[in-house]
Every structure is written in structure tokens, then in C-alpha cells.
Amino acid sequence: MGDEEGKKINLTGLKPRAFVSNTNTHFGSVLCRTLAKKGDYEVRGTTVDDEEDEAKWVKQVIKRDACAQGLQKCLLESDLIVYQLVDGVDDATMALKLLMNDHYENEKTFILISSVLTWAETKQNVELPQDETEEEEPAGEEEEEDVEQEAFTEDMYNKRVPHVKYTAWKEVEKLCKQANSKTLHTYVIFAGMTYGEGESMLHPLFKQAWHLSPEGLPTFGTGKQLVPLVHVQDLATFVYKLASRDEPEEQRYYFGCDDGNVSWNAIIKALNDSLGNGKTYRVQERDYILYENVENFIVNLKIEATGMGGIADDEEEWVSKAGFVENVDKVVAEFKSHRNIAPLRCCILGPPAAGKTYFGKKIAQQYKLLHITVADVVREYEAQQTQLSEQLLKIKQRKKEERRKAKLEEKRRLKAEAEAERAAAKGEDDEEGDEENADPQPVVEEDDDDDDVEEGEEEEEDDEETEKIKERLNELKAILNMRIKSKVQKPEEDQDKGKGKKPKPAVKGKLKKDANPPPTPPE
Numbered sequence: 001m002g003d004e005e006g007k008k009i010n011l012t013g014l015k016p017r018a019f020v021s022n023t024n025t026h027f028g029s030v031l032c033r034t035l036a037k038k039g040d041y042e043v044r045g046t047t048v049d050d051e052e053d054e055a056k057w058v059k060q061v062i063k064r065d066a067c068a069q070g071l072q073k074c075l076l077e078s079d080l081i082v083y084q085l086v087d088g089v090d091d092a093t094m095a096l097k098l099l100m101n102d103h104y105e106n107e108k109t110f111i112l113i114s115s116v117l118t119w120a121e122t123k124q125n126v127e128l129p130q131d132e133t134e135e136e137e138p139a140g141e142e143e144e145e146d147v148e149q150e151a152f153t154e155d156m157y158n159k160r161v162p163h164v165k166y167t168a169w170k171e172v173e174k175l176c177k178q179a180n181s182k183t184l185h186t187y188v189i190f191a192g193m194t195y196g197e198g199e200s201m202l203h204p205l206f207k208q209a210w211h212l213s214p215e216g217l218p219t220f221g222t223g224k225q226l227v228p229l230v231h232v233q234d235l236a237t238f239v240y241k242l243a244s245r246d247e248p249e250e251q252r253y254y255f256g257c258d259d260g261n262v263s264w265n266a267i268i269k270a271l272n273d274s275l276g277n278g279k280t281y282r283v284q285e286r287d288y289i290l291y292e293n294v295e296n297f298i299v300n301l302k303i304e305a306t307g308m309g310g311i312a313d314d315e316e317e318w319v320s321k322a323g324f325v326e327n328v329d330k331v332v333a334e335f336k337s338h339r340n341i342a343p344l345r346c347c348i349l350g351p352p353a354a355g356k357t358y359f360g361k362k363i364a365q366q367y368k369l370l371h372i373t374v375a376d377v378v379r380e381y382e383a384q385q386t387q388l389s390e391q392l393l394k395i396k397q398r399k400k401e402e403r404r405k406a407k408l409e410e411k412r413r414l415k416a417e418a419e420a421e422r423a424a425a426k427g428e429d430d431e432e433g434d435e436e437n438a439d440p441q442p443v444v445e446e447d448d449d450d451d452d453v454e455e456g457e458e459e460e461e462d463d464e465e466t467e468k469i470k471e472r473l474n475e476l477k478a479i480l481n482m483r484i485k486s487k488v489q490k491p492e493e494d495q496d497k498g499k500g501k502k503p504k505p506a507v508k509g510k511l512k513k514d515a516n517p518p519p520t521p522p523e
Contacts, residue, residue, distance in 0.1 A: 019078040020045035022086050023058050026200035027113070027191075027232055031082065032057040034236040039244060044074050048086065064091065072098055079106060080243045084113035089172045096172070096186075100179035109243045110186045112176045113235075116228045116257065118190065120163035120299050124150045149226065151261075151304040157253045163295055177252045185248040191235055191256040192228035192303070193296045195324055196331050198338030200232070201293045205268075206335050209276035211368040216279025217272060220288070223265035225300035228257045231320040231331075234312070241311050255305035260323020264297060270328040275335075344369060378480070385476045392469050 018041040022028045025048060035041040036057040044060045055061070062071050075081060075095055083092040092112060099110060162170045173188045180186040199206050205217055235256050242249070272278045288294045312318065320327040336342070344367055348356045357373055364371035 015040055015042040016079045017042050017044065017077060018080040018082065019043075019074055020058075021083045021091060022046060022048050023055050023061070024048055024051060025084065025086060026198070027084060027194055027235065029055060029057075030197060030232045031236040031239060034233070034240050035080070038237075038240055041080065044078070046071070046091070075099065079108060081108065081110045082113065082239060082243075083110075085115065085169055085172065089168045092172050093175065096175050096179050099184055100175075100181070102184070103181075104183040107183050107185065107248075109248075110176065110179065110184060111239055111243060112173065112186070112188045113239070113256075114169055114173055114188055114190055115166060116190045116192050116255070116301055116303065117166045117295060117299060118162040118170045118173060119152060119160040119301055120166070120295070121161040122152065122159055122301075123161070149300075149302040151302045152255075153304050154251060154253045154255055154307050163299075165295065173253075180252060187242060187249070187252060187254060189235075189239070189242075189254050189256040192230040192258070193293075194232040194235060195229055196231040196233060196319065197334050199335055201296055204292070205271060206275065206332075209271050210335075210341065212277045212370065214279070215281045217268045217276055217281075218283045218291070219268060219280050220264060220283050220294070220298045221285075223268070224263050225298060226261050226302050227264050227267065227297065227299060228255075228301050228303045229260055229262070229267075229324050230257050231318075231327075233319045234258065234321070237317055238308050238312050245311070249311075251307055254307040254311075255303050256308055257303045257305045258323045259305070259309075259321055260325060261302055262323055262325050266325050270325045271332075274328045274332045381476050381480055385473060385480070388469050388473050388476070392466055392473070395466055395469075 016039065018035050018039075020028055020032055020035070020043060023032050023043070023045040028045070032043045032045070032055060036043055043058050044062060045058055046062055046064060050063045060074075062074055064071060075098060081095065081099070083095060085092060096110070099108065160170070176186045176188050193201050195202050208217055238254075238256055242254070268280055272280070283291070288298070291297070315321060320330065324331065346360075346363055346367075346369070348360050348363075350356050360371055360373065363369065
């Protein structure tokens with residue numbers, strides 16, 4: 001229903017035409033698929049470096065250098081033009097200058113996919129408490145405090161200051177806004193770093209986590225920087241939704257980000273917990289140049305993508321609206337599926353001292369696998385058994401303490417009631433009240449009976465609460481007993497069998513040595 005309501009009504013009976021630049025990039029391929037399937041677009045476009053890649057959802061690949069007129073004709077015939085900035089801005093600038101300042105019979109939509117890095121150096125309005133601004137702390141005692149950042153919104157676009165490498169991108173963004181007219185509707189999307197469906201910029205991290213890299217995953221700076229992210233399918237759906245509006249939007253700038261607003265440390269931790277080995281290492285600032293796309297990892301921006309949420313308002317169409325951390329298991333499953341990878345499992349069997357452990361380590365190092373020995377498994381089972389036994393003991397102690405407190409409270413209540421009855425009786429008969437005060441209450445035998453009842457209740461309560469723990473303990477004990485029997489009982493059986501066989505070979509050997517029997521004594 002959401003797609004049908006947002007679709008433009010096509011009265012020509014022909015398929016709408018879309019032009020997409022760089023169709024063979026990670027986002028470009030997903031966008032072509034989305035436009036072809038959801039919008040029934042006839043997609044044409046260019047590829048990076050004019051590579052002749054065959055794309056399933058692209059009808060025609062157009063080369064830039066071979067036929068400039070063919071490219072211009074395709075742009076003029078298209079209803080939707082999407083340019084994503086990858087390496088340079090020349091292609092997008094040429095297309096905007098070609099399309100702007102002209103009137104078209106059929107309205108066109110031009111969408112420029114830029115990056116949040118054109119906001120990277122934007123200053124944030126952070127108000128410090130008055131006590132901190134007035135009083136100066138002595139040197140050496142300064143502590144970094146987490147100050148809540150200001151969330152940037154689309155209407156603050158005049159404040160944006162780009163990263164030094166993305167200065168030219170900002171100029172194209174301005175040109176795109178200026179090209180807007182009654183028949184040419186232009187929009188700029190500041191996209192966060194894309195993830196999902198096999199990964200692009202985050203692929204090196206996923207690869208390190210998959211191979212269980214000994215050093216772990218990298219952290220940059222303090223790791224507290226907020227990194228804007230967006231699932232690649234959500235970004236493609238947003239482009240389609242924006243192009244399919246019945247009435248053009250007045251807003252020209254949009255953020256293309258999810259609602260996560262998570263730090264780099266949170267991203268690394270989530271990926272480690274789901275795929276890696278839990279280890280991390282700090283990258284020195286002088287080594288940043290060794291990492292590709294590092295500017296996307298160290299950017300610190302808190303984004304509030306209100307425009308994207310208003311247009312893509314159907315939450316069922318989102319793949320990862322809550323963000324990377326909340327949907328990390330889904331993202332990891334997509335990575336395995338699109339990369340067609342599966343864990344390699346190898347079992348090595350053989351007699352004792354055959355080299356199972358040695359060759360197992362060699363294979364694990366060669367294929368970057370986790371090496372597990374029988375001794376490791378036994379130690380893990382023993383650790384689990386110890387942990388469960390301690391947990392069971394704590395539960396019993398807690399219940400015993402609860403019963404003791406309940407019994408004490410009951411005694412106090414009975415004592416208070418007895419004293420109240422004696423006080424009431426004393427007013428009527430002083431002598432009877434004195435005798436009652438002198439005689440101790442025979443509560444010891446009743447308490448003993450109560451103890452028997454409570455012990456039975458304790459067993460029932462323990463059975464209900466600790467049933468699963470006891471079952472698991474029994475399983476662990478059975479497995480460990482099997483392991484012990486295989487190592488201990490078999491040698492004993494061999495010794496028993498050996499004891500019965502030893503006398504026979506000894507007798508045979510003695511007879512062989514004394515082959516000639518002793519002479520018979522004379523009569």
C-alpha cells in the first residue's frame with residue numbers, strides 16, 4: 001500500500017526511465033535493483049572507470065568518453081537522474097549544467113548522493129556549566145567529561161563546514177540546489193556510511209572479524225565519536241520514495257542516516273560479539289593514512305534525520321531503522337549470505353601420540369580457524385560444572401536465609417500476640433496474668449515440627465527453581481565420567497587380562513630352554 005500511494009501516476013503507458021551513475025558500486029547496484037523492482041524503472045547508467053560490467057537490473061551501460069552525445073541524450077530522456085559522488089565531482093557538475101536553466105515538458109527529478117563528511121568540521125554549540133567556565137582547573141588534573149552533542153538537522157545546512165577532502169563536494173551541493181526549477185526538482189542527500197548486503201567501507205573490519213585476527217579490530221582516537229550510518233537498502237528505498245512523490249518536496253537537503261547515533265566503540269563491540277574474538281587495538285594518529293576511508297571512521301556527528309523519517313514513514317519497509325548495533329545479527333547474516341561464506345569445520349581422529357594436536361594447530365593457523373582440543377572441552381565442562389554448583393549453592397543459601405528471616409518474623413509476631421493477650425488478661429485477673437508471665441511459652445516443640453515442614457518445603461522449592469541447573473549438572477557429570485572411564489578403566493582391564501596371560505608364556509619359554517629332559521635315575 002505504501003508504494004502505491006507514493007507512486008507517480010504514469011499516463012503514458014511507458015516505463016519511466018532512470019539514469020544512475022556508477023551502477024557497479026555497492027550502493028549503485030542496490031539502487032538499480034530497487035528502482036527496477038519497486039518503481040518498474042528502465043535503468044540506464046555509467047560504471048566506475050567505464051568498466052564493462054553486466055548488471056542484472058541495468059538495461060544499458062553508457063560510456064562517458066566514447067560517446068559524450070549519447071550520455072547527454074540519455075540524461076535528457078530520463079525522468080529520474082541519480083548521481084552519487086564517489087571519486088570526483090566532474091560528472092555530476094556536467095550533468096547539472098546540462099539540465100539546469102531549461103524547461104521540460106515532463107518534469108524531471110535530480111538526486112545528488114553526497115556524504116555527511118561535508119558536515120565533518122561543523123562546530124557544535126556546546127554549553128559548558130558556569131562553574132567550569134569561571135574556575136580554572138590546575139594543570140595535570142583535567143578530566144575529559146562526556147558532553148552531550150548537539151544534533152544536526154537539515155535546516156542547519158548553512159552552518160556546515162566540510163572535511164578538507166570534501167570541499168568540492170559542497171560546491172556541487174550548492175549547484176544542485178541552484179538548479180532547482182518548476183520542471184527540474186533537485187535534492188541533495190547527505191548519506192552516512194553505508195553497511196549491509198556484503199559490506200563496502202566496513203568490509204575490511206568484517207573480514208578481520210571473520211578471520212579472527214589475533215590483534216582484533218581497530219579503534220580510532222577515544223572511540224567515543226558518533227559515526228553516522230545507514231543500511232544501503234534503506235538509503236536506496238529513501239531515494240525511490242523521494243523520487244516517487246506526487247508533489248515535489250520544498251525541502252532541498254536531506255540526511256540519509258538511521259536512528260542509531262552510535263559510537264565507534266559500540267560498532268566494534270557489536271561486531272566483535274557477533275563475529276569476532278572480542279579483541280581490539282588502538283590505531284595511532286600517525287597511522288591513520290594506512291587505513292582506507294578512515295575519515296568515515298573518525299567523523300563525530302550526531303544526526304537527526306527528520307526528513308528521511310517523514311518520507312520513509314512505513315517502518316515495515318526499513319531494514320535497520322534502529323541502527324547497526326541493534327541489528328548487528330541481521331547485518332552479519334547478510335554478510336555471510338552475500339559473500340557466500342560458511343565456517344570450515346574439521347575433525348581430526350587418530351590413536352594416541354599420532355600427532356592430532358600438532359596437525360590440528362597447523363591446519364588452524366593455515367585456514368585461520370579456532371583450534372579446539374579434547375582437553376579444552378573437558379576444562380570447559382569442568383568450569384561449567386563448578387559454576388553451576390556455585391550457583392546452586394547460592395540459591396540454597398539464599399532460600400535458607402529467607403526461611404530463617406520468615407521464621408524469626410513469625411516468632412516475633414506470635415510473641416507480640418501472646419504479650420497482647422497476657423496484657424488483656426492481666427487487667428481482668430492480676431494473678432492469672434502473673435502466672436502467664438512466669439511460665440515460658442512452649443514453642444520449642446512447635447518450632448521443631450515447623451522445621452520438619454519447612455525442610456520438606458525447601459526440597460520442593462529447590463526442585464522447582466533449580467531443576468534446569470540440576471539437569472545440566474547431571475549431563476556434565478555423565479560426560480566427564482565417560483571421559484574418565486575411557487582413560488582409567490581400560491588400562492585396569494588390560495592389566496587384569498595381562499595378569500592371566502603372563503604365566504603361560506613363562507612356562508613355554510622355560511620348556512624351550514630345557515629342550516633335553518633330565519635323565520631318569522637308575523633303579
